[in-house]
Amino acid sequence: MIGDSTLHFxxxxxxxxxxxxxAMIYLIKIWQLATLKMPWDTAEQKGSTSRGILQSYGAIFMPWxxxxxxxxxxxxxxxxxxxVGALVAIVNTFTYPFAPDFMAWPVRLVFAVLIAPSVLVGFLKLFQRITKPELRMISTPDDYFSLAAMQAFLFLAVMALLTNAPVWxxxxxxxxxxxxxxxxxxxISHYIYFFFARFIVGTRYGVKGVIPQGKA
Amino acid sequence: MATNNVQIASQELSKRLNRMLGVSATNLCTHCGWCIEACHVYQSTKDPAKSPVAKAERVRKVLKRENDWLSKAFPWWTGAKDLTEADLDDWLHAAFRDCTLCERCVVNCPMGVETPAILATARGALTAVGKTPEILDDLADIAVSREESLDSYRDFFKKHVKNFEKQVQEKLKNPNARIPVEEEADILYVPLSGVHTIVPPAIIFNAAGASWTLSMFEASNYAFFMGDTARMKQIAERILKEAERLKVKEIAVTECGHAYGVLRWEAPKWFGDKYKFRVRSVLEIYDEYLSKGLIKLDASKTSESVTYHDPCNVGRKGGVFEEPRRVLKASAADFREMLPGKAENYCCGGGSGLVACEEWRDERLTYGKVKADQIRATGAKKVVTACDNCLHQIMELGEHYDLDITVSNVSQQVVESMVVE
Structure with missing residues (x-):
């Protein structure tokens, strides 16, 4: 039996x-990155930096x-x-404690439905990482552990949402x-680096007019 | 116990760590594998050890050991490791032979991992310890030595160029056509060492009535392939100084991918606003001449089907896609796109100096299989490209894979289809 005060804590x-x-660790890491020199392109532009950045960030949402x-x-x-599942599970860690009225059954059900497929995909990713030689070759204990830990996180999110039971x-x-x-x-911190990397790639290719470019 | 080489290479890696590398060499890469099939080396060999991520991982492991907290504390957990002499030998193949720094993996990475930047950094570290293909080192030396013996070389060069002038005059039926060398003009054209990069552009500049002059120097910069910072700046700056001396408004870079990249995009980073010339590829200038009617092309003069190979340094890494296409479409009635092309084009397999390394010829021809397949799929009988390295590689691919093609640069194609009035 979980006490209310324990669960609250x-x-x-x-x-x-x-x-x-x-937040503290990320700030330190961002500060470390910011102190490194950055060889920005200073040549006369051929394309558009802003369009390049926009395309760079948008690329993952445009499978074509x-x-x-x-x-x-x-x-x-x-x-x-x-x-999407991971994002909803993260959002849920805020809405559950801080917006309890919002977390009524229909909402919890929608959240669970959005997260549940990611648990299945997670198993698939783990299976692929183990069975595909080209992925196994580059995989580290951190890769396997991160995937497995995400599986636990996503699965527990679904169970907590569906049951609302204190133990879950x-x-x-x-x-x-x-x-x-x-x-x-x-x-897993790749999601922080993503924003820096896509900015750099977008700037670099945008300046040169490489993106957005039509495909031949 | 770290060897002297290991210490020097480690210092070089630290010195070269910038924000782009700092992002790409830590936890940005999720090892998702999306880049694997993007690589022509992997496509041609199906060797997982030659995938972009596997090649980058060799270097990233060391960079993480030095720069990532978790990897410093628990290297076995993240696969991080200390640099060893054996790693340097391994990197020589991964960075110089198995990666042409084409950046096709970058445009296919959902995260934006700059794998070529990681491997270019490894090239720099290897160069610092003398582990570099000998031919690249020799070619960089030759370029440097030309500047040092310029006075004795000048007369020899001008005499040879004078002989080439006759070809220009005959083609244009104009006895006044010239190849000016080291004269004040609007455009400084920087060629390669071969006559094929001097005569055709000279014909085009003369036909367009341009104010131009020929550089005493070659555009190529093999030190750039090696990541040899001091020499690559030296080789580039001699051209910039020449341009300043001749009071030109613009530098026109010949059909050489990396030379265009160096002078157009890299040099401003190295020298700041010290030099203020406009730098363009001759492809852009030909396109301008065509659009202004300064040169006229007759597409019917080209009987065979033509396709265009985008050199990585000109296209994906340089942003010049449409200009050569407009020129080629005006010069050939049957122009066929090579697919995938433009930013998604495959490297020819000989980029970033690999074409010069005779000891890796077999591998280079194997890595060019994807390009050979692409060419064959177009059905074109003539492949035009805008980079001398690509040109040589595609010529060899043509023989090796029995493609039954001719290969030309854009300048030659323009001259062949030019209407001389």
């Missing part, structure tokens, strides 16, 4: 501490824009499904707190 105080930790998603539509769909909520928020402590150090 896990859902509020522990999350706040973990979030503060994550990259050959790697255009010719592997199902892989793109898996990618999208997985990340407790485990869901304990795993969430663990994630907030661990993620800034692991490969």
């Amino acid at each position: 896990i859902e509020y105080e522990l999350q706040a501490i973990a979030l503060a930790w994550m 824009s990259m050959e790697s998603s255009r010719t592997h539509f199902w892989r793109w769909l898996e990618f999208g499904t997985y990340h 909520r407790m485990w869901y928020f304990l795993v969430t707190a663990f994630f907030l402590f661990y993620v800034p150090f692991s490969k």
